Structures are given as structure tokens and as C-alpha cells.
Amino acid sequence: MAEYISDGEISFQSFIEEAGNDFEQTQRDLNEIGILIKQSAAEVERLAQRNAQTQNYVRQLQSNFETLPREDIKEAYEALNNTQQRLYTMRGQLEKLQSDQRNLEKLAQFQHRLLDLAGGASPLPATQKRRNESDQSTVIRVIQTEEAARQSLVRKMHDGPASSLSNFILQAEICQRFFEVDPDRARTELNALKSVAASTFSDVKDFIFDLRPMMLDDLGVVPTLRRYVESFQEKSGIPVPITVTGVERRLESHIEVTIFRSVQELLNNALTHAQASQIQVSLDLAQERVLAVVEDNGRGFNVNDTLENNTQTIGLATLRERIEMLGGDLNIQSRMGQGTRAEFSIPIEPEFSV
Numbered sequence: 001m002a003e004y005i006s007d008g009e010i011s012f013q014s015f016i017e018e019a020g021n022d023f024e025q026t027q028r029d030l031n032e033i034g035i036l037i038k039q040s041a042a043e044v045e046r047l048a049q050r051n052a053q054t055q056n057y058v059r060q061l062q063s064n065f066e067t068l069p070r071e072d073i074k075e076a077y078e079a080l081n082n083t084q085q086r087l088y089t090m091r092g093q094l095e096k097l098q099s100d101q102r103n104l105e106k107l108a109q110f111q112h113r114l115l116d117l118a119g120g121a122s123p124l125p126a127t128q129k130r131r132n133e134s135d136q137s138t139v140i141r142v143i144q145t146e147e148a149a150r151q152s153l154v155r156k157m158h159d160g161p162a163s164s165l166s167n168f169i170l171q172a173e174i175c176q177r178f179f180e181v182d183p184d185r186a187r188t189e190l191n192a193l194k195s196v197a198a199s200t201f202s203d204v205k206d207f208i209f210d211l212r213p214m215m216l217d218d219l220g221v222v223p224t225l226r227r228y229v230e231s232f233q234e235k236s237g238i239p240v241p242i243t244v245t246g247v248e249r250r251l252e253s254h255i256e257v258t259i260f261r262s263v264q265e266l267l268n269n270a271l272t273h274a275q276a277s278q279i280q281v282s283l284d285l286a287q288e289r290v291l292a293v294v295e296d297n298g299r300g301f302n303v304n305d306t307l308e309n310n311t312q313t314i315g316l317a318t319l320r321e322r323i324e325m326l327g328g329d330l331n332i333q334s335r336m337g338q339g340t341r342a343e344f345s346i347p348i349e350p351e352f353s354v
Contacts, residue, residue: 016115023111026104033101040094047087053170054080060170168193206231213260221256222248222283225263229281236271238279246285255346258322259283259292262330265319266294266342274298274340289328289347297339303332 058076171193178186216224222244229242250256263281270276276298284291306316320330328346 019111019115023108023115026108026111030101030104030108033097033104037094037097037101040090040097044087044090044094047083047090051080051083051087054083057170060174168197171196216256216260217253220248220250221259222285224256224260225281225283228260228264229267232267232271238271238277240267240279240281242281242283244283244285246283247287248285251285251290251348255290255326255348258326258346259290262319262323262344263292263294269316270294270296270298270340274300276339287348289345291343291345293341293343295339295341300334300336300338300340302336303334 054076058080171189175186175189175193178189213224213228215227226242226244229240232238233240251259263283267279267281270279274296276296279294279296282293316330316332323330323344323346326346328344330342330344332340332342334340
């Protein structure tokens with residue numbers, strides 16, 4: 001009887017080990033497919049940009065059929081057709097990889113639950129295990145947030161400066177051709193090119209400011225916020241009065257960055273999601289803490305649902321985590337149709353409170 005129990009224990013242990021090996025293999029498969037998805041997504045992005053450039057070129061050709069050689073027109077349409085076919089194929093491949101990834105994630109979840117039930121998921125105590133899972137969840141959210149921010153920047157660059165730069169090339173080629181047959185038309189095209197270049201340069205400066213305003217390091221958070229709010233008003237057409245109280249002074253770099261990014265995100269939420277027509281910003285620099293408030297008259301939302309199912313670029317849940325990691329807190333008051341008041345407070349270290 002003892003030998004039977006021993007064999008059973010060995011069989012059960014073997015089952016746990018095999019299940020653990022299967023789970024590890026699934027994790028490796030997920031890592032590999034994640035790399036393939038990133039590579040495929042980058043190729044799709046590249047082809048989409050190339051497709052947009054080719055379409056712009058074809059549209060330019062359509063208005064100048066009479067002055068351009070047939071061979072140029074033929075090559076342009078062939079290039080467009082080839083790019084669109086490759087883009088269609090790569091999008092299909094990307095969708096297939098994403099589907100496989102979802103299936104593997106479901107398998108990994110099942111395997112993890114199975115190991116939990118078998119007692120072989122982790123030899124750590126339950127409290128340590130929960131702590132590790134919480135830390136891992138925080139890291140995952142930070143990574144996802146950074147990736148979402150990069151994707152947003154890529155989309156803005158693709159739709160803005162990248163598209164404009166591709167048009168520069170096309171317009172320059174057209175100018176070259178018109179200089180020989182129609183100098184007046186060439187000068188008109190050059191003037192248009194100059195106008196687009198000025199607009200693109202302005203967009204690039206805005207992207208650089210959004211990504212990392214240099215004046216934040218040079219002058220501090222208060223002048224930077226004032227400049228950002230001024231730019232925000234010009235672009236959105238929404239009046240945004242900003243009130244600063246307390247003693248204006250430099251703070252620790254990571255605190256200044258957190259304040260700026262938090263106000264920036266709350267303003268963008270008020271514009272994009274709340275569709276507000278009035279926004280107010282206030283910043284109080286007290287001796288031992290900084291208090292910031294962003295209030296709007298937008299359509300409001302259910303705070304609990306939004307925090308639990310957040311799909312915004314940065315996300316209120318991640319915003320709260322960043323503030324709480326500095327010992328602060330974020331309080332959001334909102335109701336449907338009654339606007340939103342977001343308030344966060346961050347303590348200041350004693351050496352920076354004088």
C-alpha cells in the first residue's frame with residue numbers, strides 16, 4: 001500500500017513538472033509571437049506610410065497627365081498596386097499572429113490556473129506571491145503605457161510631418177518638370193512648398209515640446225505649464241485660465257515631470273473625451289506639498305468604471321499609480337453631464353520646501 005502511494009505521489013509530481021514545463025513553453029511561445037507581432041506591425045506601418053506616399057504621388061500625376069511621360073505614369077500605378085498588395089498581405093499576417101497570441105494567452109491562463117489548483121504554481125508564500133503579482137502587474141501597465149505613448153507619437157508623426165515630407169519630394173519633382181515647360185507654375189508650386197514646410201516645422205516643434213519640453217529642465221514646472229496651457233488654448237480654441245498660488249520655485253526633477261505630465265494628460269482628457277468647452281487649471285505650491293486641480297464643464301463619466309476599464313493613452317489608473325508612488329493622491333469627482341474635477345496632491349521633500 002505504501003509503495004502504491006509512493007508511485008502515486010511520483011506520478012502526481014511528474015504531472016506538476018510536465019504542466020510547469022508546458023506553461024514555460026507557452027510563455028516562450030508568447031514571447032516569440034510578441035516579437036513577430038512587433039516586427040509585423042512595424043512593417044505594416046512602413047507599408048502604410050509608403051502607400052500614402054504613393055497615393056499622393058498618383059494624385060499629383062492625375063492633375064498633370066498631359067505633361068508627364070507615359071512611362072512615369074505606368075510606374076507610379078504599378079508601384080501603388082504592388083504596395084497595396086503587400087500591405088494587404090502583411091495586415092492579414094498581423095491579424096493571424098494576433099489571433100494566435102490571444103489563443104496562447106488563453107492557454108497560458110488555463111495552465112496557470114491548473115498549476116494553482118495542483119499547488120505547483122509557486123513555492124512562495126501566498127502573501128509574497130500576491131506581492132510579486134502586484135509588482136508584475138504594475139510593471140506591465142508601465143510598459144503598456146510607454147508603448148501606447150510611443151504608438152500615439154508614431155501616428156501623429158505619420159499623419160503630420162512624415163506625410164508632409166513625402167509631399168515635399170513629390171512637389172519638388174513636379175517643380176523640376178515645370179521649370180522646363182511652365183516657369184510660372186513652377187514658382188506657384190515652390191510657394192506652396194514653402195508654406196507647407198513652415199507648417200511642418202511648427203508641427204515638429206509642437207511634437208518636441210509634447211515629448212519633452214526643454215524649458216521644464218531650464219525654467220521649471222510653472223513656466224512650462226503656463227506655456228503649455230497657452231499653446232493648448234491656441235490649438236483647441238478653448239479658454240483655459242491658469243491660477244498659480246504659493247511660492248513659485250524649482251522642485252525635484254521627477255516631481256516637476258509628474259506634475260507637468262499629469263496636468264497635460266488631464267487637459268487632453270478634458271478636450272478629447274469630455275469634449276469640454278471650458279477648462280480651469282490651478283496650481284498651489286505650499287510649503288510641504290503641491291496641489292493641482294483641473295476642472296472642466298464636459299460631459300462627465302463614471303469614475304469607477306473608467307478606472308477599471310481604462311483605454312486612454314496614459315490612463316487615469318496609471319496616472320493615479322504614478323502619483324501614489326510619490327506619496328501623493330489623486331481624487332476625481334465626475335457625473336454624467338456635470339463635468340469633472342480632478343485634483344492631485346504630491347508632498348515635497350523638506351530640502352525643497354523652503
